[in-house]
Amino acid sequence: MHLSLRALVAAALGASLVLSAPVTSSASHRPVSTNSPDRVVYEIATPGAEDRSAVAATGVDVLGAKDGTTTVVAERSQVKALEATGLELTPLGDADAQLAALGRVDFAPNGDATTLDFPSGYAGYHNFAEMTAELRQTVTDHPNLARLTSIGKSYQNRDLWMIKISNAPATDQAKPEVLFTCNQHAREHLTVEMCLRIVQRFTDGYATNAAVKNLVDTREIFVVPSVNPDGAEYDIATGSFRGWRKNVQPNSTATGTDPNRNWGYRWGCCGGSSSSGSSDTYRGTAAFSAPETARLRDHVNSRVVGGVQQITTHIDFHTYSELILWPFGYTYDDTATGLNADQANAFATLGRQMAGSNGYTPQQSSDLYITDGGINDWMWGVHKIWSYTFEMYPASGSGLNGFYPRDTVIAAQTARNDGAVDLLLTYSDCVPRIIGKTC
Structure with missing residues (x-):
């Protein structure tokens, strides 16, 4: 489980999983393009609280912040705002490929949910x-x-x-x-x-x-x-x-x-x-x-x-x-x-x-x-x-x-x-x- 992010993303290249908004059961799930991912994980150099606050203020999904770095998921529309902070950004790969690597991808043909449960390796969690x-x-x-x-x-x-x-x-x-x-x-x-x-x-x-x-x-x-x-x-x-x-x-x-x-x-x-x-x-x-x-x-x-x-x-x-x-x-x-x-x-x-x-x-x-x-x-x-x-x-x-x-x-x-x-x-x-x- 504790792979490096680069190894995790490499293992998941080509996997398809979309983080879509929860809509009706007719929602479709299209594959993520690995050439141009919709959402990218970035590691950002943030030496101080003000730097971390500047990152958070862009509206990105802050995953964690520790030891002078902040890890986020940014959508395409948010990247310019991140760059405008002037902080050093290191892209670490496709966010959705990471998720696909954690468990099986099990979509019904029309995209309906089929399991309402945790994937293999996570059965000890309670739904x-x-x-x-x-x-x-x-x-x-x-x-x-x-x-x-x-x-x-x-x-x-x-x-x-x-x-x-x-x-x-x-x-x-x-x-x-x-x-x-x-x-x-x-x-x-x-x-x-x-x-x-x-x-x-x-x-x-x-x-x-x-x-x-x-x-x-x-x-x-x-x-x-x-x-x-x-x-x-x-x-x-x-x-x-x-x-x-x-x-x-x-x-x-x-x-x-x-x-x-x-x-x-x-x-x-x-x-x-x-x-x-x-x-x-x-x-x-x-x-x-x-x-x-x-x-x-x-x-x-x-x-x-x-x-x-x-x-x-x-x-x-x-x-x-x-x-x-x-x-x-x-x-x-x-x-x-x-x-x-x-x-x-x-x-x-x-x-x-x-x-x-x-x-x-x-x-x-x-x-x-x-x-x-x-x-x-x-x-x-x-x-x-x-x-x-x-x-x-x-x-x-x-x-x-x-x-x-x-x-x-x-x-x-x-x-x-x-x-x-x-x-x-x-x-x-x-x-x-x-x-x-x-x-």
Whole structure:
């Protein structure tokens, strides 16, 4: 699996797979010309955050950024804007050929999806039906610990499942609430497995692990394993991978909104998202124009009880780059309106301690590059929820293949975050306690 990008592309020359917008079932799939690919992977020399932000502002699909380079997928229409940054661009090959190399290409004659499942070598991942069955089985096995509800529907009417884990799951207790969300971006399937790991550990482990029992007894844990189920299903609908990032809601020029640019705090403010419907960072027509983000927003808003937000901490899991990020993303400043020096210190201290347990790199979100309309900024800016993004395994990838590690890594790469999850839960009563402050 861990081939160099050039080897991967060479192996895939002539393979056909098109990353097309999700449209009706009559959509056709034409082969990609290897002489003139529609989408190209570039490695770009980006020594500073400002350089990475300039790249992101072009609307390209940023795959990862680390060690002075940023890897992107650019469509033909975006190449001129990339060149205008003046940064050194190294083309690394046809993006769609990479995807074709990862799994079988299995199109029906009319282009209809035939499998709705993962390709060979990825069967350990859960599709939507399997994830739903896993959550339901958890409630069956642990009715005194787990309660499953839907917080609403996706654009294509799939349930947005949320499971609550508590020693009294049917009761709204006066305990800190902790929220874990996964799979805002469709192709980041390892994150679904991360949320399922959290669910399994705090239910299956309750009877035998004293530390797990203590955390469940003193917290209320909420897990949303797939914020973007439509996009995730579209990504695997042919039995091969499409590299799809957004949801599947049509827009005026293309398909899909980037859920993690659609949140309402400083939405579209600062060059950290795109107004172009074809861009992978398209922010939508308005904040919360995506039904998936709107329904998660509604749940978080509903947890304000007696004027007090019950959710104290949150992790949103993504892939890839092995990073821990915290607000703000819209500004380079360490402090800003609504984020003072003590709060910034507490964010950084907990972030560094969690990184010490899993080996990730901790940093403020904007140290990577500027983003606006992100979930962490909204959680903190609106509700003062201590909200982090975890970018999971791998640390770096050869373009799009970084999103698709084989299923053999699932167990180790999800368990790798056990300590960080426990740290977040431990400090969820009062995060400033980590710097010696009171709440």
